[in-house]
Amino acid sequence: MDKLHVKLQVNGKPVEALVEPRLLLIHFLREELGLTGPHIGCETSHCGACTVDIGGRSVKSCTVFTAQANGAEITTIEGIEGADGGLHALQEMFREHHGLQCGFCTPGMITRAWRLLEENPDPSEAEIRQGMAGNLCRCTGYQNIVKAIRAAADARQAQQEAAE
Amino acid sequence: MIPGNFAYHRPADVAAAARLLQEHGDEAQLLAGGHSLIPMMKLRMAQPSHLIDLQDIAGLKGISRDGARLVIGAMTTQHELIGDALVAAAVPLLREAALQIADPQVRYVGTIGGNVANGDPGNDMPGVMQCLDASFELTGPGGTREVAARAFYEAAFTTARAEDEILTRIIVPIPKPGSGYAYLKQKRKIGDYATAAAAVLLAVESGRCTSAAIAMTNLAATPVFTEAAGAALVGTTLDEAAVGAAVAAMLAAIDPATDNRGPVEFKKHVAGLMLRRAIAEAAGRAGRGTA
Ligand SMILES: Cc1cc2nc3c(=O)[nH]c(=O)nc-3n(C[C@H](O)[C@H](O)[C@H](O)COP(=O)(O)OP(=O)(O)OC[C@H]3O[C@@H](n4cnc5c(N)ncnc54)[C@H](O)[C@@H]3O)c2cc1C
Numbered sequence: 001m002d003k004l005h006v007k008l009q010v011n012g013k014p015v016e017a018l019v020e021p022r023l024l025l026i027h028f029l030r031e032e033l034g035l036t037g038p039h040i041g042c043e044t045s046h047c048g049a050c051t052v053d054i055g056g057r058s059v060k061s062c063t064v065f066t067a068q069a070n071g072a073e074i075t076t077i078e079g080i081e082g083a084d085g086g087l088h089a090l091q092e093m094f095r096e097h098h099g100l101q102c103g104f105c106t107p108g109m110i111t112r113a114w115r116l117l118e119e120n121p122d123p124s125e126a127e128i129r130q131g132m133a134g135n136l137c138r139c140t141g142y143q144n145i146v147k148a149i150r151a152a153a154d155a156r157q158a159q160q161e162a163a164e
Numbered sequence: 165m166i167p168g169n170f171a172y173h174r175p176a177d178v179a180a181a182a183r184l185l186q187e188h189g190d191e192a193q194l195l196a197g198g199h200s201l202i203p204m205m206k207l208r209m210a211q212p213s214h215l216i217d218l219q220d221i222a223g224l225k226g227i228s229r230d231g232a233r234l235v236i237g238a239m240t241t242q243h244e245l246i247g248d249a250l251v252a253a254a255v256p257l258l259r260e261a262a263l264q265i266a267d268p269q270v271r272y273v274g275t276i277g278g279n280v281a282n283g284d285p286g287n288d289m290p291g292v293m294q295c296l297d298a299s300f301e302l303t304g305p306g307g308t309r310e311v312a313a314r315a316f317y318e319a320a321f322t323t324a325r326a327e328d329e330i331l332t333r334i335i336v337p338i339p340k341p342g343s344g345y346a347y348l349k350q351k352r353k354i355g356d357y358a359t360a361a362a363a364v365l366l367a368v369e370s371g372r373c374t375s376a377a378i379a380m381t382n383l384a385a386t387p388v389f390t391e392a393a394g395a396a397l398v399g400t401t402l403d404e405a406a407v408g409a410a411v412a413a414m415l416a417a418i419d420p421a422t423d424n425r426g427p428v429e430f431k432k433h434v435a436g437l438m439l440r441r442a443i444a445e446a447a448g449r450a451g452r453g454t455a
């Protein structure tokens with residue numbers, strides 16, 4: 001099968017590669033680009049551990065061919081950081097509020113929550129739970145994840161107000 | 165779970181996609197959001213040698229109103245449908261159903277066209293489209309035709325769409341203002357397909373039901389539109405006897421199978437509950453100018 005020439009932006013950097021059309025995006029990110037933040041949990045489109053942002057949408061990268069993402073802008077957990085290059089408010093608050101135990105689900109959780117807060121900077125608890133429904137966690141019971149996301153929303157608002 | 169290999173195509177318009185379909189015949193499959201097809205390819209239950217990705221075809225996107233009809237491009241995602249003001253105002257049943265499909269990640273990429281074309285009895289939109297009496301526009305080498313959703317589903321994964329046709333648009337008649345609607349879905353967890361789900365659209369005038377349409381999801385090899393169940397409500401005040409008759413007519417029309425969502429008796433029980441609740445919800449909304 002002919003390989004395909006793909007060009008995309010990953011975490012702000014241009015990337016070019018020759019890939020098999022069947023290469024799933026998660027394998028391209030992890031095995032070709034060495035971005036091992038997005039995890040493979042279920043491989044069956046259910047757990048959300050492989051979530052990355054493609055052109056402003058949270059997507060399970062185990063269910064997308066790299067070919068489909070040709071031309072797109074992709075953000076992985078490796079590309080999420082605070083304005084000063086340190087931890088993003090979400091990362092800070094997951095740490096502060098114990099939003100993780102084993103940490104396996106965390107890259108997907110934070111990448112999804114990042115898009116959720118971009119779309120809805122002031123979500124209610126119900127909106128957070130609905131917005132995070134595609135990400136499974138086997139450890140935390142979700143309570144602290146919801147708390148961490150809400151706290152990150154507050155922190156972002158405070159940062160914005162301070163900047164104004 | 166690595167899918168078999170294939171040649172990848174990304175045509176820029178419907179004509180080019182149709183040519184590719186014709187050229188490669190049953191070796192080719194259309195790719196929309198991929199969230200039904202790619203899982204099947206990973207399981208090697210689907211092994212197309214050519215994938216025709218529709219994402220670049222601008223003409224398959226978008227939602228517009230054409231008189232008394234809502235016209236939805238096949239490549240419109242569930243996420244776009246949920247956020248659309250026209251849909252929310254004109255056909256809120258569509259929004260209510262879309263919100264119950266899968267999870268946010270799946271809805272960002274899963275398309276309405278893929279959902280209705282797929283033919284999986286678990287998909288939610290086919291029953292909803294039957295309830296609304298929508299039709300599907302199919303474009304093939306012979307031109308364009310429309311098939312009613314109520315006549316589209318033949319068996320599991322078998323529809324009236326010919327192999328060389330593309331489902332291009334979905335045409336939904338806009339319900340009369342004041343119609344009551346509901347989509348009630350029982351599932352084991354978020355992101356699950358229905359154990360049973362009921363779509364109801366009805367109109368009430370001076371306390372009496374003047375029209376009613378009822379369709380059920382995942383209770384047979386195809387969605388089940390049941391004319392008799394709707395007819396049992398028309399002319400009544402939606403009292404217990406009428407609702408009981410509608411549920412009985414619906415139960416006679418479905419044909420659920422035992423699987424990991426439960427035995428047949430349980431599914432029938434849940435189907436009855438979903439329909440009762442959907443009728444009550446729709447009746448409560450009727451006349452409130454919500455549709
Ligand atoms: C975890 C998970 C949970 C889910 N839960 C639900 C659920 O609760 N309810 C539900 O309804 N769905 C559910 N789905 C399925 C999801 O909604 C799919 O996105 C949808 O069924 C298919 O849309 P797609 O755009 O992804 O299509 P694809 O997967 O790209 O295509 C599906 C099929 O339709 C064909 N096709 C696609 N577009 C066209 C077209 N324009 N013309 C002709 N043929 C076409 C393809 O060739 C393929 O055979 C779930 C999926 C996942 C992964």
Ligand code: FES
Nearest residue numbers: 041042047048062
């Ligand atoms: S690994 Fe992709 S959803 Fe679980």
Ligand code: FES
Nearest residue numbers: 101103137138139
């Ligand atoms: S912290 Fe272990 S799976 Fe979420």
